[in-house]
Amino acid sequence: MKLSARWSGWTLASPTILFMLAFFVFPSLFLLVYSFWKASSFQITPAFQFDNYVRALTDELFWRVTFNAVIIGLMSAVVCMAMALPVGYYLVFVSRSRLLEQIILVTWFSSYLVRIFAWRTLLGNDGVINTVLQSLGLIDAPIEALLYSRFAVGVTLIHLYLPYCIILVMTAFHEIRQDLIDASRDLGRSQVGAFFSVVVPNASAGLVGAFMLTLIMTMGDFVTPQMLGGTTGQTTGLLIADQFRRTGNWPLGSAQAVIMFLLVVLIFVAVIVAGRTLGFIPKRRKQRAV
Amino acid sequence: MILRIFVALVISFLVAPLLIIVLFSFHATASLSFPFQGLSLRWYAALFEDAQLGDAMLTSLLVALVTAVATLVLGMCASLAWLRLGGRARAAVEAVTITPIALPGLFIGVSLLIALALFQVSLGKVTIIIAHIVISMPIVMIAMRARLALFDTMLEEASRDLGANSLYTFRKVTLPLIMPTLVSAAVLTFAISLDEFIVTGFVSGTETTLPMFIWSMMRRTVTPMINAISTVILIATLAILLISSHIERTRRAQSLRARESE
Numbered sequence: 001m002k003l004s005a006r007w008s009g010w011t012l013a014s015p016t017i018l019f020m021l022a023f024f025v026f027p028s029l030f031l032l033v034y035s036f037w038k039a040s041s042f043q044i045t046p047a048f049q050f051d052n053y054v055r056a057l058t059d060e061l062f063w064r065v066t067f068n069a070v071i072i073g074l075m076s077a078v079v080c081m082a083m084a085l086p087v088g089y090y091l092v093f094v095s096r097s098r099l100l101e102q103i104i105l106v107t108w109f110s111s112y113l114v115r116i117f118a119w120r121t122l123l124g125n126d127g128v129i130n131t132v133l134q135s136l137g138l139i140d141a142p143i144e145a146l147l148y149s150r151f152a153v154g155v156t157l158i159h160l161y162l163p164y165c166i167i168l169v170m171t172a173f174h175e176i177r178q179d180l181i182d183a184s185r186d187l188g189r190s191q192v193g194a195f196f197s198v199v200v201p202n203a204s205a206g207l208v209g210a211f212m213l214t215l216i217m218t219m220g221d222f223v224t225p226q227m228l229g230g231t232t233g234q235t236t237g238l239l240i241a242d243q244f245r246r247t248g249n250w251p252l253g254s255a256q257a258v259i260m261f262l263l264v265v266l267i268f269v270a271v272i273v274a275g276r277t278l279g280f281i282p283k284r285r286k287q288r289a290v
Numbered sequence: 291m292i293l294r295i296f297v298a299l300v301i302s303f304l305v306a307p308l309l310i311i312v313l314f315s316f317h318a319t320a321s322l323s324f325p326f327q328g329l330s331l332r333w334y335a336a337l338f339e340d341a342q343l344g345d346a347m348l349t350s351l352l353v354a355l356v357t358a359v360a361t362l363v364l365g366m367c368a369s370l371a372w373l374r375l376g377g378r379a380r381a382a383v384e385a386v387t388i389t390p391i392a393l394p395g396l397f398i399g400v401s402l403l404i405a406l407a408l409f410q411v412s413l414g415k416v417t418i419i420i421a422h423i424v425i426s427m428p429i430v431m432i433a434m435r436a437r438l439a440l441f442d443t444m445l446e447e448a449s450r451d452l453g454a455n456s457l458y459t460f461r462k463v464t465l466p467l468i469m470p471t472l473v474s475a476a477v478l479t480f481a482i483s484l485d486e487f488i489v490t491g492f493v494s495g496t497e498t499t500l501p502m503f504i505w506s507m508m509r510r511t512v513t514p515m516i517n518a519i520s521t522v523i524l525i526a527t528l529a530i531l532l533i534s535s536h537i538e539r540t541r542r543a544q545s546l547r548a549r550e551s552e
Contacts, residue, residue: 006374006375006376008374009373009375010379011371012367012368012374013368013371013372015363015367016364016368016383017368020386020424020427021386023420023421023423024386024389024402024424025386027398027401027402027405028393028398030401031397031401031404034404083300086293086297087296090294090297091297100301102535103301103305105531106527107304107308109478109481109482109485109527109531110308110524110527110528111485111520111524112485112501113487113501113504113505113508114311114504114520114524116508117311117504117517117520118308118310118311118520119307120508121314121512122310159303159304162303162304216392217394219394220393220396220397221394221396222396222488223488237396240396240400244400244492245491253400254400257396261397
C-alpha cells in the first residue's frame with residue numbers, strides 16, 4: 001500500500017516536475033555553464049574559460065552600475081521593511097482588517113507597468129508633484145532631479161515591491177503565538193519593547209527572508225531604472241538585459257548575472273552576521289538540561 | 291494611535307498613485323497635471339480605434355487562457371502527488387515548483403532564452419506561455435500547500451475501502467475538495483500572465499502582448515491613452531481578484547456544509 005502510494009505519487013508529480021526541470025532548473029544551471037563559454041565576433045563556442053568574468057570585473061561601467069544597483073536595492077529594501085514591519089504588525093496582531101489586506105493584495109497584483117507609468121507622471125517636470133509644489137509657491141521652478149535619478153528609481157521600486165514585502169512579513173508574523181507577546185507585555189515591556197524582544201527574534205528567519213526576497217527583486221528590476229533612472233540611475237540588471245537585447249554578448253551577460261547572484265549571496269551572509277551580532281537573530285540555542 | 295496613522299499613510303502611498311492614474315484617464319486635455327480641466331471619455335474612445343492595441347490584447351488573452359488552463363492541470367497533478375509523497379519527496383516537488391518566486395524575472399527570462407536558443411526553439415506564443423507557466427507555478431503551489439495541509443487522506447482511503455475505484459474516488463472525493471483552491475489559483479495565474487512583462491520580453495520573438503504594447507507606447511509618448519488602458523487593466527485585475535477570492539470562499543463553504551450534512 002505504502003509503496004504503491006509512493007509510486008502513484010511520483011507518476012502524478014512527473015508532468016509538473018519534468019516541465020519545471022526542462023524550463024526552469026535546466027536553464028538556470030545552463031546559465032552558469034554558459035557563462036564560461038567563449039564569444040568571438042559572430043560565434044559562441046562551448047569552452048571553459050574565465051574571459052567573461054575577467055571582462056565583466058575589469059569594466060569600469062560594470063562596477064559603477066553594480067554600485068548603483070546595490071545602493072538602490074538596499075535602500076529600497078530597507079525602506080520597504082521599515083514600512084512593512086509596522087503594517088504587518090498592525091494587520092496580524094492589532095486589527096486583522098480584511099479590507100486592508102485586500103487593498104494590499106490588489107496593489108500587488110495591479111499592473112507593474114501601470115505603476116511605473118504612474119510614478120513617471122507624478123515625478124515629471126510638469127507632473128503632479130512639481131505643479132502642486134509650484135502652485136503652492138513652495139518652489140519657483142520644477143525640481144528636475146525628481147525624475148531620472150536614483151531617487152525616482154528608489155521610490156518607484158518601493159511602491160512596486162512594498163506589497164510583496166508586507167505579505168512576506170505578515171507570513172513571518174503569523175508564526176508567532178499571541179500569548180508570547182501578551183506574556184512580555186504582562187511582564188512590563190512596552191509595545192515597542194515587546195516588538196524588538198519577542199516578535200523580531202521569533203520571526204527572524206521569516207523577516208530575513210522577507211528582506212532578502214525584497215532586495216533580490218529591487219536589485220534585479222531593470223525596467224524601472226530604464227524608465228526612470230536617466231543616466232545616473234542605471235543598474236546591473238539593465239546592463240545584463242541589454243546584453244541579451246542589443247549588443248548581444250550572451251556569455252558575458254551570463255557571467256554578469258552569475259556575479260550578481262554571488263553578490264546577493266554575499267549580502268545574505270552579511271545580513272545574517274549583522275543580525276546575530278545585533279541580537280535580532282537568536283544564536284542557535286544549546287540544549288539545556290532542566 | 292501612531293501605528294494607526296502610520297498604517298494609513300503607507301496604504302495611501304500604495305493607493306494614491308493608482309487613483310491619480312484613474313483620475314487623469316478621464317481628463318479632457320492631454321495634460322497629465324493639475325489644474326484639472328474637465329472630464330471626458332475621449333481617451334477611452336481612442337483605445338477602440340487602435341487596431342494594434344486590439345491585436346496585442348487578443349494575443350494576451352489567448353496566452354493568459356492557455357497559461358491558466360495548463361497551470362491548473364499541472365498544479366492538480368502536483369498537488370495530488372504531494373498528498374501521496376513523503377517528507378523529502380514533498381520538499382523536492384516544492385523546491386522545483388516554488389523557487390521561481392524567489393528569483394527576479396531577469397534571471398528567469400535570460401536563462402530560459404539561452405536554453406531555448408540552445409535547442410533552436412523558435413520564439414513566439416508557445417515560448418511566452420511556457421515562461422508564464424514557470425512564473426505562475428509558485429503561486430498555485432503555495433495556495434495548494436496551504437489547502438492540502440488541511441486535507442485528510444483518510445477520506446480517499448475510506449472511499450476506496452468502501453469499494454470505489456480510484457477514478458470514482460478522484461471524481462467524487464478528491465476533486466471537490468481541492469478544486470476551489472485550484473480554480474482560484476488558476477484565476478490568479480490568468481491575472482499574472484495578462485500583466486507579465488519582464489520575462490515575456492526575452493522570449494516573445496516577434497509577438498506583441500498587451501504589456502509590451504503599453505511599454506512601446508510609454509516609450510514613445512506620454513498620453514492619457516496610457517491612463518485609459520491602465521484603468522481598464524486595473525479594473526480587470528480588481529474583478530479577477532474578487533472572482534478568485536469569491537470562488538475560494540463560497541466553494542469552500544459549500545464543501546464544508548456538504549461534509550457536515552452527510
